[in-house]
Amino acid sequence: MRVLIFGASGLLGRAVMRAFADGHVTGTGFRRQRSGLIRVDATSRDAVWHALDQARPDVVVNCVGERHGRVRAEEPARAHELNVSVARLIAEATCAYGVRLLHISSDYVFDGIAPPYRPDSWCRPQGFYGRLKLLAEDMVRAVHPEAVILRLPMLYGPVEYAAESDITEIAQEVSCGRPVELDDACIRYPTHVDDAAQVCRRLATAQVQGRLVGTVHHWSAQHGFTNYQIGLRIARHFCLPAGHIKAGVRDLAGGDQPVDPRLDCTDLRAVLGWPPENDRTFANNFPHVVAPWVRSICP
Numbered sequence: 001m002r003v004l005i006f007g008a009s010g011l012l013g014r015a016v017m018r019a020f021a022d023g024h025v026t027g028t029g030f031r032r033q034r035s036g037l038i039r040v041d042a043t044s045r046d047a048v049w050h051a052l053d054q055a056r057p058d059v060v061v062n063c064v065g066e067r068h069g070r071v072r073a074e075e076p077a078r079a080h081e082l083n084v085s086v087a088r089l090i091a092e093a094t095c096a097y098g099v100r101l102l103h104i105s106s107d108y109v110f111d112g113i114a115p116p117y118r119p120d121s122w123c124r125p126q127g128f129y130g131r132l133k134l135l136a137e138d139m140v141r142a143v144h145p146e147a148v149i150l151r152l153p154m155l156y157g158p159v160e161y162a163a164e165s166d167i168t169e170i171a172q173e174v175s176c177g178r179p180v181e182l183d184d185a186c187i188r189y190p191t192h193v194d195d196a197a198q199v200c201r202r203l204a205t206a207q208v209q210g211r212l213v214g215t216v217h218h219w220s221a222q223h224g225f226t227n228y229q230i231g232l233r234i235a236r237h238f239c240l241p242a243g244h245i246k247a248g249v250r251d252l253a254g255g256d257q258p259v260d261p262r263l264d265c266t267d268l269r270a271v272l273g274w275p276p277e278n279d280r281t282f283a284n285n286f287p288h289v290v291a292p293w294v295r296s297i298c299p
């Protein structure tokens with residue numbers, strides 16, 4: 001199976017590259033150049049088509065996106081371009097080449113008022129990012145009806161800089177000791193990128209084998225935490241003081257995020273038969289991920 005991953009230099013894309021490492025995989029980056037990646041500006045139609053022409057994949061995984069709040073606030077046009085326009089370009093190109101497409105979306109397409117959300121639950125995003133992700137989904141479905149869409153929640157895993165994931169950003173804020181207010185209203189379901197990447201691999205394989213066509217799927221860890229609870233856990237684990245961490249009553253981005261967008265993954269668990277019920281827990285896995293970003297005062 002030949003796989004082309006757009007956005008392979010990002011948090012999720014790197015994990016998806018690892019998940020396909022034993023196969024025939026091509027990854028693209030843009031600003032971050034790495035050996036083994038080709039540089040593709042996915043906002044350019046020609047560049048996307050050229051990448052497909054070169055790689056001749058059986059399946060494409062689109063991990064390009066812009067989820068950082070600062071960019072969304074300061075450069076909304078860029079956020080639209082990377083989340084929506086790129087999704088359309090990749091969908092058009094894959095459809096024209098007759099290539100399977102796995103498109104990555106987000107739990108932010110839901111309002112977070114009545115969880116859990118099934119793949120066919122009504123989408124009603126609360127903020128700009130969620131609206132972009134939903135627009136992208138609609139675009140992908142319209143252009144490439146056979147594409148598969150995978151909605152994911154908050155991801156964590158090995159990062160290249162602290163702000164690359166919310167968890168490591170929280171860890172850095174907690175460990176620097178300055179007063180910090182962390183949201184204690186919105187529940188998130190931190191999911192390890194390697195689990196999400198394994199799901200991508202299994203979905204992509206099922207697509208190429210013709211077992212999945214034009215469906216929407218959910219994947220998520222099942223334990224929920226607020227950012228405040230995550231901050232306290234990090235402080236406790238690394239023996240850091242916690243007096244400077246204050247519970248925020250509503251998310252700091254201005255209340256435009258879903259309060260509890262828990263994803264119902266029953267269908268996908270049944271389709272994939274993986275992983276077993278006791279998949280990896282946040283409690284056991286966050287310490288490895290945040291350790292490099294925490295100044296520990298443990299003995």
Ligand SMILES: NC(=O)c1ccc[n+]([C@@H]2O[C@H](COP(=O)([O-])OP(=O)(O)OC[C@H]3O[C@@H](n4cnc5c(N)ncnc54)[C@H](OP(=O)(O)O)[C@@H]3O)[C@@H](O)[C@H]2O)c1
Pocket residue numbers: 006007008009010011012013028029030031032033040041042043062063064065066067082104105106107152153154155156164
């Ligand atoms: N992270 C999460 O918590 C989370 C949760 C749910 C869903 N998602 C979704 O998962 C997907 C991947 O997210 P992520 O966290 O891995 O994002 P990320 O770490 O910010 O990676 C974004 C990727 O997009 C690439 N990119 C940016 N501009 C590009 C351009 N003009 N042309 C081609 N590629 C470009 C980046 O390449 P360079 O860095 O090399 O420029 C990078 O590989 C997104 O759709 C996101 O909405 C993420």
